[in-house]
Amino acid sequence: MSDLPITEQENERSRGLDTLTIEDTLALINDEDHGVPTAVRRQLPIIAQAVEGIVGRLRRGGRLIYVGTGTSGRLGVLDASECPPTYGVPAELVQGLIAGGYDACHRAVEASEDDHDAGASDLATRGVTAADAVIGIAASGRTPYTVGAVEHARALGAFTVAIACVPGSAITLAAEVAIVPVVGPEVVAGSTRMKAGTAQKLVLNMISTTAMIQLGYVRGNRMTNMRARNSKLQARAVRILQSETGLDDAAATSALEAAGGDVATAVVMIRTGCAREAAGEALLRASGVIERAIASLCD
Structure with a gap:
């Protein structure tokens, strides 16, 4: 034994x-x-x-x-x-x-x-x-x-x-x-x-x-890079976006839709005022890290 x-x-x-x-x-x-x-x-x-x-x-x-x-x-x-x-x-x-x-x-x-x-x-x-x-x-x-x-x-x-x-x-x-x-x-x-x-x-x-x-794929304790691919995750994405930006429910929902359902893209768009394509390109260059993408657009 x-x-x-x-x-x-x-x-x-x-x-x-x-x-x-x-x-x-x-x-x-x-x-x-x-x-x-x-x-x-x-x-x-x-x-x-x-x-x-x-x-x-x-x-x-x-x-x-x-x-x-x-x-x-x-x-x-x-x-x-x-x-x-x-x-x-x-x-x-x-x-x-x-x-x-x-x-x-x-x-x-x-x-x-x-x-x-x-x-x-x-x-x-x-x-x-x-x-x-x-x-x-x-x-x-x-x-x-x-x-x-x-x-x-x-x-x-x-x-x-x-x-x-x-x-x-x-x-x-x-x-x-x-x-x-x-x-x-x-x-x-x-x-x-x-x-x-x-x-x-x-x-x-x-x-x-x-x-x-x-x-850098979490901000605070939020899954800001999550993929919202069903109704539960979409609701979570809206809540995350509200916490990140201070938007109300309707505005956060609209922002998420404008970003193609991608939370990280929506955050970058809101924080920098850029278009969806520019936000997506910045995130790609930043390997998906939101802060780095924002910094690159604000330089």
């Missing part, structure tokens, strides 16, 4: 899991989950190092690429897919690479995770270079596919980060920066979609959110 990574060991507190009532099962799971944020908090200085390295690469035109298998891979794909609608960034800026391809997002493709060379090959297909940042996500820290990808990326000079839940594992040794929230054995032995997956999701949220803030 002691030779097993902690993510595979049996949890002493849940040995009688199958004999518990529904309420007691839920309480046990909830009790175990309480320790996850604390484990993540212990890693904050290391997460900060990771964000600094990632932001440095992104500011110089690089990309952030998540790599993983199974639950870990799905979490990476999820986080990457939410960056464009939330922050208005290009889809290629943050990417998720999962063993077995995107089909593995909705069905298990377990065998693919055992191929060390496939991780490197799939990352090479994405054209990874020293300009990029690569995060390998593996609860056990020993998944061959993900370890191979991280080793390949680091050999090229890319900034590499590992997110694992086992100290001293292969991926933590392969990466430049290792984030290791140790959450202990799972309630269901080996089911790392539970506490380990929750810890990984928390860390990914922190990394991508803080990176986007540092890059």
